[in-house]
Amino acid sequence: MLNAATVDFEASLRAALPAAAFRDDTAPYMSEPRGRWAGQGMVVAPGSTQEVAQVVKACADAGVGIVPYSGGTGLVGGQLMPDGPLPVVLSLERMNKIRAIHQMENVLVCDAGVILADVQSAAEDVDRLFPLSLASEGSARIGGLLATNAGGVNVLRYGNARALCLGLEVVRPDGTIWHGLTRLRKDNTGYDLRNLMIGAEGTLGVITAAALKLMPRPARTGAAMMAVPSPAAALALLAMAGERIGEGISAFELMHRQGMDFLAEVGPEVKPPFAEAPEWTVLIELGLPAGLAPEDALEDLFAAAFEDELVTDGVIAQNVAQRQAFWHIRESIPEANRLIGSVSSHDISVPLGAIPEFIATGQQRLAEVGDFRINCFGHLGDGNLHYNVFPAQGRSRADYEAERPRVKEVVHDLVHEMQGSVSAEHGIGRLKVGDLERYGDPVKLAMLRAIKQALDPQGIMNPGAVLRQG
């Protein structure tokens, strides 16, 4: 059993750490983007790895829970603890320095509290690319992005956060520091602790710094929006693009017309690429080496796809502004979704080939539950869809309280039948603990619990996230 962070406990922490480490206004740390839960706890923002270790050690000694807090952009409630004994919310916001850039090695080493956009800029300053990119990049911080193994729009080409990390510094649940901040590309000395910490959502330790991989910047970048008649055609277009352009495809996003309709209805304002929105649109981004023109490659792809009836219309960006306008549409969809207010949102993946069947069957089964608008969009190239279910026109989220659990169950059962994942990139947090129990292989669950018990025997790290508190 955990203990609460009492007034006495807080006083002893205040005596041990600089005043700058404390946050009297805790409100900003107690909400999350979808407004489902309110958090609780005292908030500490250590200024160094040593201070993080001090806080963790104090919590371990007192049996107080710790909720690591990064950018606060997570969508599954991993960043707040709505009930249980009052925890320490440990914010990494003051650890926001880029420690070193090794340009020749294509490595950037930074504190866990650095904001993603700042890493992207620092990479650009040395003519490199840090390819992790997602809608919340202006506020999400590296520690949280790694703790949740964040995905985003460039996973198809560059992999998720896990694939972009060479080393970590981590404060363990007992307050000791694991110095795994290596810049090595290869190191086969023992089990893969780095990848165990990545994606553990702060339940095995606190990431305090990371060595990140930078990539060469593609010489030329281009993008196109293409209208496709069906998800199956989108998949065939992806395969055709792969045959013709290979690894030059940086992103391949699918969007249903519903998203465009939401944007028109509630904003943000965007400039639609087609006079009449097609049922399905794909956004393709290419990054090519010197000597190849993305516009030509996209033109050729479109011509071949049109011949095979895989596309019905298309617009190729002619300049940077147009390319950014395409991405602005894609990146505005989550905000439009938020403004409409979903009945139930799902971040799912299925094997790539199963995508069309998933979309068709999902629609059928939900029609049996009620009258919904489905906004299905996402990272087709990764088999990862954001499959979000909304109220019918003129009705609101509140009208669907009764149906919500059934909607989620229908979608997740289908994903499970198709050997997919009920959390492709957002993680488990607190929202999906029950889903993990319901759909997870019991052998896998036994391993997860054994590892948690082995590395955090007191259960103080992000209590109740990923695994139910024992």
Next chain:
Amino acid sequence: MLNAATVDFEASLRAALPAAAFRDDTAPYMSEPRGRWAGQGMVVAPGSTQEVAQVVKACADAGVGIVPYSGGTGLVGGQLMPDGPLPVVLSLERMNKIRAIHQMENVLVCDAGVILADVQSAAEDVDRLFPLSLASEGSARIGGLLATNAGGVNVLRYGNARALCLGLEVVRPDGTIWHGLTRLRKDNTGYDLRNLMIGAEGTLGVITAAALKLMPRPARTGAAMMAVPSPAAALALLAMAGERIGEGISAFELMHRQGMDFLAEVGPEVKPPFAEAPEWTVLIELGLPAGLAPEDALEDLFAAAFEDELVTDGVIAQNVAQRQAFWHIRESIPEANRLIGSVSSHDISVPLGAIPEFIATGQQRLAEVGDFRINCFGHLGDGNLHYNVFPAQGRSRADYEAERPRVKEVVHDLVHEMQGSVSAEHGIGRLKVGDLERYGDPVKLAMLRAIKQALDPQGIMNPGAVLRQG
């Protein structure tokens, strides 16, 4: 304490499994490539995952150790147990089927006993590339390659074995089966068990099947040998190639003249690219998309590098035969090394920028220990060198028994000083257990031991590999 696989135990296994699962001639399983150790044990070769589970369960019930045996090509003694209670050697050789190829998804699913070259061929048959490539690819099997997180010559571009695996099927130490054989590109539901099993060298379970990532085949492939004046010049050439060619560089290998001299002395026979062997040679391989000619890119690179005095001579392969001849040289060096007989061999990595200093300092420090020939070659692009120390001309390995421990210590101490790894791609096996203890961060070692204890509390899986038997 473990128990020996007694005659009674063997009899009970024989009663439970088909006769085809037993190997009366156990000799082939009891040696390893460098001839340092002889193994022991009864040998079982199950024909299915269920049979593997049966064998493991029987061993768990009897407290008998299990040594998973894949291609037997490992260089650190992970595949044999020279002492301790007689174990079961569990060979995956009969599980050698490719289960499915999902061409559109770029996924191949196979048993763990499939030989790497067969996976490469199967990928080629569907116009895809399985990029894992190393000298032993004709006999190494997928299970062992994953268990050791194998590297090889294409890591620079495609990553190591870990980066090429989407899912695993694993028999756990209690005989239960973890069905993690997913084809998903994204799945953030719980801790990263896949990467924990990859690189665990059979100490946490037996990999019985894997879902592997296939890649598009580059439209055009080319290679060049370039003579460079120094390791620093080789690094500068690598950076220049990165700036110009980006991700199109598939391999960047460094070879010291010593390797060429060994080839001339003991074979295998090769056709040297230069009339007089330069002190340092790099082998560069490119794989480019349609529309770009590797020969032109290599020509341009050579011209620019020559201008900057980074290269002194070069040969660009004009056809497939010449490219293969270049690789034949590189891939023959390990065999020449074996024929010469090393005093001590090291598979090390350091941060890329530290390579020149490592090579210079290593030479100096070894000169203080004795008179050696050093053959330093390997995957420069990954910061991974095979740094092998040989007897002086006219002397033999046996003359250096006294110096061997000191040689190893000098090299590994230097690696450690430079924040490198004493096992970049070969793993720990039994050879480097002491090195892991000596150089490993105590916090890391505590985590490794906690994980081993949590997932294999009886300690029956590959006893004594990676971690000393408790």
